[in-house]
Structure formats: C-alpha cells, structure tokens
Amino acid sequence: MKTSIATIAIAGDLSKNLTAIANAGFDGVELFEQDLIAFNGSPQRLGEMVREHGLRIDLLQSVKEFGGLPAPLRARGFDVVERKFDLMQALGTELLLVSSCTPAASLGGVDRLASDLRELAERAARRGLRIGYEAVSWARIVADYRDAWELVRRADHPALGLVLDSIHVLADALSPEHIRIIPADRIFHVQLADAPLLRMELEYRSRNFRSLPGEGGLALADFMSAVAATGYDGPVSLEILNYRFHSGLPRTIAEDGYRSIVQLMDQVRTRQPEMVMQVPEMPAKSRAEGIEFIEFAADAEKVAGLERLLDTLGFVPLAHHINKRVALWRQGAINILINTEPKSFAHSAYTMYGTSVCDMALLVDDAQAAAARARALGANPFNQPHGKDELDIPAIRGVRGTVLHFVDQQSALGRIWETDFDLSLNGGQDISGVGLTRIDHISQVMDHGEMLTWTLFYTSIFEMSKMATINTVDPGGRVYSRALQSDDGGVRIVLNGADTQRSFSGRFDADSAGSSVQQLAFACDDIFATSEALAARGFEILSIPQDYYLDLAARCALDASLLERLRAADILYDEDANGAFYHLYSRPHGEGFFFEIVQRCGGYDGYGAANTPYRLAAQKKLKSKRGTSG
Secondary structure: EEEEHHHOOOOOOOHHHOOOOOOOOOEEEEHHHHHHHHOOOOOHHHHHHHOOOEEEEEEEEEOOOOOOOOOOHHHHHHHHHHHHHHHHHHHHEEEEEEEEEOOOOOOOHHHHHHHHHHHHHHHHOOOOOEEEEEEOOOOOOOHHHHHHHHHHHHHHOEEEEEEEHHHHHHHHHHOOOHHHHHHHHHHEEEEOOEOOOOOOOHHHHHHOOOOOOOOOOOHHHHHHHHHHHHOOOHHHEOOOOOOHHHHHOOOHHHHHHHHHHHHHHHHHHHOOOOOOOOOOOOOOOEEEEEEEEEEOOOOOOHHHHHHHHHHOOHHHHHHHOOOOOEEEEEEEEEEEEEEEOOHHHHHHHHHHHOEEEEEEEEEEEHHHHHHHHHHHOOOOOOOOOOOOOOEEEEEEEEEHOOEEEEEEOOOOHHHHHHEEEOOOOOOOOOOEEEEEEEEEEEEEEHHHHHHHHHHHHHHHHOEEEEOOEEEEEOEEEEEEEEEEOOOOOOOEEEEEEOOOOOOHHHHHHOOOOOOOEEEEEEEEEOOOHHHHHHHHHOOOOOOOOOOHHHHHHOOOOOHHHHHHHEEEHHHEEEOOOEEEEEEEEEEEEEEOEEEEEEEEEEOOOOOHHHOOOOOOHHHHHHHHHHHHHH
C-alpha cells in the first residue's frame, strides 16, 4: 500500500513537516502551489528536499476552472496548464490534479469537455506527464464522480484518469458502489478524508470540517472497499482541510494520519481479502472486557495522604509487590496500585505531575494480540526492568506518553496478582468496603484539539463505540465530552477536551502539567447505603447547590421522599427511557482530581450529563472558598 498525505494538512515549516511525515511511515506527499510560494528556493530544490526525506511527490494540486471554454478563451486555458507542466517537471512529479470547477464562461457539454480533457492529456503525455480529473461535489457542471468517469471514458486517453476523493464521492450520501465498475488503470489517485454527518453546504464542509478517517461519520470503509475491488494499487492519500489541525504538532498529526489509514485499510481487507493493496498484517481489534488496575505514582514520604483517601473510600491494603515498592489496595473487583518505587517510570511521572494516575491495565481477550495491533498502528512499546519470578506484562505508550498495560485470562497474565504480589501478608481481609464493586469509567482531560487523537488511539485498537460529543459550558469556558465504551459497558472512557485553561478541566490539564486522568468513577449496587458508609469513614462528599434539587423536581417526576433522600446525601440523579442513574462526587484533591460513585439502574447507558453544570458550579465554588481562605 502506497500512503501519502497533502502537505496542507500540516502547518509550519515544510522541512520539519516532511521529517514528521517520513518518520510516521508515509511514502509520499501531495504538494500545493502554496508550498512553492512559501519555499525559499527553486522548484527543483523543493523536489530534491522531498526526495531527501525518502518521499515521492505523488500529485501537484491543482488546476481549477478548466474546460468547455469558447474559442477566444480556450487557448489561454491550455497555456495556463502548460505552465503547470513546466513546474511539475522541475519538481519531479508526473500527476496533475484538474478539478471539475469549470469557469463561469464554460459552455459545458459532455462531448466538448471530453474533447478538452483528451487534448490536455495528449499534451501531458508528450512530456511524460498525466492528468487526474476529479469531480468536485459543488461544481456547476460535473459534481458526480460517475459523470467524471463518463468524461474520462469518452476522452479515452491513457494519460487521463480519475482522482477519487471520499469527501466528494460520498457527498449527500451518494453510493460509492459504481466505483467497482471502473478499471483500476483508469484510477490515478485516491484521496481520503472523513467529516461529521452534519447537514451543511458541501463546499463549506469540505473546506472546514475534513478530518482523519475514523474521526467523522462517513462510510469510508464502503468507499475504500469499492476502490479495492477494482484492483487499484496506487497512492492512498489524506487530504485534510481543517484549521484545527494547524494548531497541532506536526509529529502528532502525521502519526495520527498514518494510523487512520492503516486501521481503515485493515477493515477493508476483511471485506475485500483479494485486494491488491498490501496492508500491514495485524491482529483484529481487541475486545476490552474491563479495567484490571489503576496505578498511582506517589512519593514514599508523602504517600500517607493518598492512603488515607483510599481508606475513606473503603479500600484495604491487600498485598505488596514481590520485587518493587508497589502496594495493592482492593475493594470488590477494583484494584488500585500505589507505586513509590525509585528510579522507575512511576517516579518520573510523580516528578512531573505529582501524585497522579500514571498507568492503567485493560483486561482484554488476548493481551499479546492487543499489544501487537497497537504497535502495528504506530504505538511505541513500553518496557521496564522486571525482577525475578514476576510477569512480563505487555504494554505500550499511549497519547502524551501515558502507559497502558494489557492482561488477559487465557495466559499466565490471568494470575498477575498471585504471581507478582505476596497475598499472604494480609490474606483473608474483608474487601467489601463501602460497597464499591468495579470501575465504572475513567475521565481523561486534554486540550480540545487533542480529542480526535485520543479517540483514534482507542477506537483503532479496541472494539469501542463512540458516543455523541456533548458540549458543556463550564463557568470558565467550554468543555467537549465524548464517551468511548465497549459494547457491554465493561470499559468506559470519557474524554474531556477543554478549549481554555480557565475551565475546571482546563486548569487540571495545565496545573498537573499534562497528567490526563482527572476522575475515577466506581460503581456500587446501593448508593444510599454506600454514601452512609462513606460519611462514616470521613469521606468528603461534594456539596451540591440546593437549586439543583428544585430543578430536578421540575425535570423528573420523583417521589418527594426520594427527592429528599437525594438532597440530604448530595446525590445527583438522571434518567432516560431505559433506566436511572444515581451519582455523587468527592471534593477535588490536589490539582483537581476527584472521585465519583455511581449506580446504574436498568439499561441506563449515559453519564448524567444533565447534572454536569451543577457539579462544575459546586467545584468552582469550593475552589473559590479555598482560594479566599488561603
């Protein structure tokens, strides 16, 4: 498979961007004339620089407003393209994109347009060049790829073929199935971009909302399956026009882009196993079954505060690691590790972020396969020394250098606690605690611009669904939340993207220097009994504003006695057609880390989003009081 990316997808210095593109694994680039305008050198030197990075120039963008002009203007149109040919030969590329955006003076007509394209292809062929014709979805005359193919077919010249862009092909839910009848040698180039499924003007969407495959809602697997069915084996390129990408790091954008192509083509391979394009071999997506443990990085001299907090939550210290200064605290099926080992990854995390979540392990169907897929998609492996008799648990570096371990039940990893920890020290302890049973979900915080990176990372490795993005107005700014979860809800990860550091999430992201896990949510079976047990142990529950319960009474038809129980215990409530949701929060700790206790009833599958503004207001009020008293 030949992978490519348009240089316009990444802002900044072209040389540095080419380095990022090459390091990510791409084979080629699409150049734009803007690259030449901004480049301090000749076209020849620019072409040399691309090749010095081990890349090809797959395509030059682009000729617009060509074809169907009356005689006085027609010759001028061809002269313009001849100058493009000069540029192409200087750069060292052979394919020019010609779009279907015809001039206002164009007379149109199938035969007239086909004739012009044939003459253009003949001129290109004389120079050893080719023409790729693309139907632009908002074009005045040729807006459908099927009409573009008819023009190419009628022109009937070997130097003329199609450029297929997913944004244009899938415009207005157009089916890509007719691509299957196009001969592979008549498709010269394929461009990929995703986009949200929003009703908007096609040109505006194409120029402002393109995203990487897997980050939108277009049927890209259908599109590429149809392309693969033709036997096409040319470049598959990302053409992303989106201002949000220009604020990202070139390395991140390039790595995300390569991952998005590979994971998409992995899907296509299962549909079209006979396809010619060679896709890197990798295991199927892993089934995430649960969160096996959460690990905190802490300092040995300051760990007492974290231990007291876990004690108030009902956790008990159950065991110590056989080789490292790592303690296992447990309640129900929840495993919390406290790592105070010097000269370790956890110590480095503590130095950077303070007491924080530095690692988590997912229980998957096959740990080795999950790690292998992640590596095939560009994730870096994580390794650290392991001592005598302890397991070598597969792990990768996630976004921002976070660590993610994988365990399963089918291998020796299923006995991680019996193997790596001495359970005899505190065996037989009651671990029922206050009734917490499992980890319901975790919340990770990032800059809004990074949300797509985190989403792509998780959904390309695991079988996880993306919930709709919810916008929350924090007193200090807007926060965008999206939940990712396995089909059975065994693993739930909420991503919170902050657009300003003034919001509660944004402050945590800034003040903790980038530690991403801000919240742990634990499930229970009886939240009223759990809240009483928590209060008895000295757990500090976040006080909820009383006007919340006035609003709740108007929003939900609750019995007065239930409403009073909720108010008295500072418990929030939500419901949908499938069930109900009860939840309470801890007061914030450190730079804004907090716990949540939840109870799901029936088939409720949300996260109490309607209550978020009240929670944020309560947290802001508490922080303001602390600031005043300090």
